[in-house]
Amino acid sequence: MQHARSIAPARQREGSPWTGLWAVVAKEMADYLTSARMMILEALILLTAFGTVYAASQNLRAGAGTSDDFLFLRLFTTAREPLPAFVGFLGLLVPLLAIALAFDSINGEFNQRTLSKVLAQPIYRDALLLGKFLAGLGTLALALTAIWLLIIGMGLLQLGVPPSSEETVRMLWFLLITIFYGGIWLALAMLFSIIFRQPATAALAAIAVWLFFTVFWGIIASLLARTLQPVPPGDTQALINQIQLELLLTRLSPNTLFSEVALAMLNPAVRALGIVLPIQLHNAIPGTPLPAGQSILLTWPHATGLIAATIVLFAIGYILFQRQEVRA
Amino acid sequence: MTDVVIECRDLTKQYGTFIAVDHLNLTVRKGEIFGLLGPNGAGKTTTILMLLGLTEPTGGSVRVLGLDPARQPLSVKARVGYLPDQVGFYDNLTARENLNYIAKLNGMREPEMSKRINEALAQVGLSNVADRRVKTFSRGMRQRLGVAEILIKQPQLIIMDEPTLALDPEAVREFLDLIRQLKASGITILLSSHLLQQVQAVCDRVGLFHQGRMVLEGTVGELAQRVLGGAYRIHVEAEGGDAVAAALHALPDVVKVSANGSQYNVEARADLRAEIARKVIEAGGKLLGLSVDTPSLDEVYARYFQKGAAYAARA
Numbered sequence: 001m002q003h004a005r006s007i008a009p010a011r012q013r014e015g016s017p018w019t020g021l022w023a024v025v026a027k028e029m030a031d032y033l034t035s036a037r038m039m040i041l042e043a044l045i046l047l048t049a050f051g052t053v054y055a056a057s058q059n060l061r062a063g064a065g066t067s068d069d070f071l072f073l074r075l076f077t078t079a080r081e082p083l084p085a086f087v088g089f090l091g092l093l094v095p096l097l098a099i100a101l102a103f104d105s106i107n108g109e110f111n112q113r114t115l116s117k118v119l120a121q122p123i124y125r126d127a128l129l130l131g132k133f134l135a136g137l138g139t140l141a142l143a144l145t146a147i148w149l150l151i152i153g154m155g156l157l158q159l160g161v162p163p164s165s166e167e168t169v170r171m172l173w174f175l176l177i178t179i180f181y182g183g184i185w186l187a188l189a190m191l192f193s194i195i196f197r198q199p200a201t202a203a204l205a206a207i208a209v210w211l212f213f214t215v216f217w218g219i220i221a222s223l224l225a226r227t228l229q230p231v232p233p234g235d236t237q238a239l240i241n242q243i244q245l246e247l248l249l250t251r252l253s254p255n256t257l258f259s260e261v262a263l264a265m266l267n268p269a270v271r272a273l274g275i276v277l278p279i280q281l282h283n284a285i286p287g288t289p290l291p292a293g294q295s296i297l298l299t300w301p302h303a304t305g306l307i308a309a310t311i312v313l314f315a316i317g318y319i320l321f322q323r324q325e326v327r328a
Numbered sequence: 329m330t331d332v333v334i335e336c337r338d339l340t341k342q343y344g345t346f347i348a349v350d351h352l353n354l355t356v357r358k359g360e361i362f363g364l365l366g367p368n369g370a371g372k373t374t375t376i377l378m379l380l381g382l383t384e385p386t387g388g389s390v391r392v393l394g395l396d397p398a399r400q401p402l403s404v405k406a407r408v409g410y411l412p413d414q415v416g417f418y419d420n421l422t423a424r425e426n427l428n429y430i431a432k433l434n435g436m437r438e439p440e441m442s443k444r445i446n447e448a449l450a451q452v453g454l455s456n457v458a459d460r461r462v463k464t465f466s467r468g469m470r471q472r473l474g475v476a477e478i479l480i481k482q483p484q485l486i487i488m489d490e491p492t493l494a495l496d497p498e499a500v501r502e503f504l505d506l507i508r509q510l511k512a513s514g515i516t517i518l519l520s521s522h523l524l525q526q527v528q529a530v531c532d533r534v535g536l537f538h539q540g541r542m543v544l545e546g547t548v549g550e551l552a553q554r555v556l557g558g559a560y561r562i563h564v565e566a567e568g569g570d571a572v573a574a575a576l577h578a579l580p581d582v583v584k585v586s587a588n589g590s591q592y593n594v595e596a597r598a599d600l601r602a603e604i605a606r607k608v609i610e611a612g613g614k615l616l617g618l619s620v621d622t623p624s625l626d627e628v629y630a631r632y633f634q635k636g637a638a639y640a641a642r643a
Binding site for chain 1 (some may be wrong): 373378399400403406414416418435474477630
């Protein structure tokens with residue numbers, strides 16, 4: 001084929017594909033951090049952080065005296081009606097923040113007619129796409145870290161005790177996972193911004209996927225598990241298989257992965273994520289906390305899954321973007 | 329070789345079954361202003377994108393400044409300035425911030441960067457609005473900012489796609505002046521347009537695109553000679569009826585005469601004004617007016633496509 005022949009020599013491209021990467025990252029991050037939409041979302045997250053953490057600390061003070069080694073972790077997970085706990089909000093707000101950052105990253109440039117101009121500069125498309133992604137992830141990391149520090153600060157003021165090293169490790173690992181949880185939605189929104197020419201369509205598509213996983217996937221997973229693995233009456237093994245299949249299916253959703261990580265990291269008493277048979281608890285002392293290292297091990301597959309999904313989504317977007325025609 | 333800035337040999341681009349550019353041969357030399365002309369969809373923008381390595385050619389070869397845009401895109405893009413049609417900017421950034429970003433993408437560093445940006449802004453006359461947001465800029469200002477963006481690279485070749493589209497006449501005039509200044513500083517310029525009068529005003533040579541092929545190439549005068557048959561169009565106003573018309577027809581070198589009352593349009597291969605004056609008087613007519621037009625590209629274009637339709641019908 002003639003086409004293939006003309007492309008073959010182009011495989012050896014001159015120079016580094018990352019030429020200009022940091023110029024893109026710096027510019028995009030400056031844009032993100034000053035954009036109105038980012039400020040609105042940050043205000044929203046700050047507000048929920050203050051509200052939930054304040055409510056949680058009030059609760060914790062009321063219950064002071066009950067010896068609890070993990071007061072700081074409770075700040076994230078204690079709910080007081082009518083507010084859910086802060087982790088519950090995070091599961092909703094982080095995807096929203098990530099989608100808001102990236103839904104117009106490529107089609108916005110296209111509609112603003114800056115794309116062909118930028119690509120006419122001595123950089124590869126790789127640098128533009130990765131630069132935008134890194135800037136998004138950086139912004140996300142910055143915003144979340146700031147909120148983490150605020151929460152810890154509030155905790156110090158309200159509770160009057162510093163977090164233990166055990167708690168610090170757990171909170172840091174949870175922060176890292178939260179950032180990568182955002183990374184998935186960032187990569188997804190960016191993918192849609194490559195596929196759809198209209199930013200509004202891309203935003204809607206990303207929000208649709210998010211809603212699907214938040215609301216419907218749990219129901220669908222349990223339906224699927226029941227149809228694929230029916231349980232004859234009295235067959236315990238089949239029941240276990242069914243539950244395990246359902247668990248597997250729900251874990252395809254990043255929301256599930258994230259909430260399981262939150263559960264395991266912020267509640268040290270959780271020793272397994274899945275079904276535990278009484279026989280497996282033989283010799284265990286119920287309610288004793290796991291060491292942080294063991295909890296990290298427990299959530300390691302989740303972290304791997306979240307990071308892998310981010311990379312896969314980014315790679316799909318990368319391939320599509322490389323093949324896209326620049327012209328209108 | 330050093331003299332040739334752009335060289336295309338049998339350059340072809342196919343989208344599916346649609347052939348956007350069909351065996352294009354094009355040579356542009358250093359210091360020239362070359363105009364790519366043709367209706368929308370004739371393949372001008374596709375050609376430009378291939379010159380910049382933004383689209384891979386399906387066949388044929390391209391050399392820009394002696395480099396292959398598909399293999400050495402960074403070197404090509406570092407030396408070539410590209411002004412897309414309706415160039416866009418980051419509207420919430422200032423003019424200077426927009427230029428800063430482009431300069432950084434080109435790997436420039438302070439203090440060289442600020443120096444070049446200030447020079448470029450001064451050259452296009454935007455120094456006094458450098459720190460205003462681009463969203464407040466008029467079309468003409470945006471176009472000039474686009475040129476400034478190119479100038480900070482100090483390019484050897486500038487490619488402009490429909491640069492005067494949607495500009496008002498005053499802005500067009502200023503813009504064409506700017507192009508002439510650039511040429512004076514030794515930069516080669518390739519511009520595409522379907523606004524022929526403007527192209528005619530600045531281009532040294534033009535190439536006429538039609539359905540992916542370059543059907544005509546040369547100076548405006550050469551094209552007129554080839555397409556119009558005669559390069560001279562003479563307006564005659566004379567009273568005297570058929571005798572005058574017959575006299576005009578009888579002149580040698582006359583290609584065509586069209587009459588409208590006492591107005592006659594004569595197309596000729598030479599400047600026949602003196603002969604026409606004599607013949608009109610000899611035929612007993614009253615000569616009221618006589619003038620000659622230099623041929624315009626508009627006519628070449630219109631005439632060519634009339635013929636082109638005829639050629640197509642025959643084929």
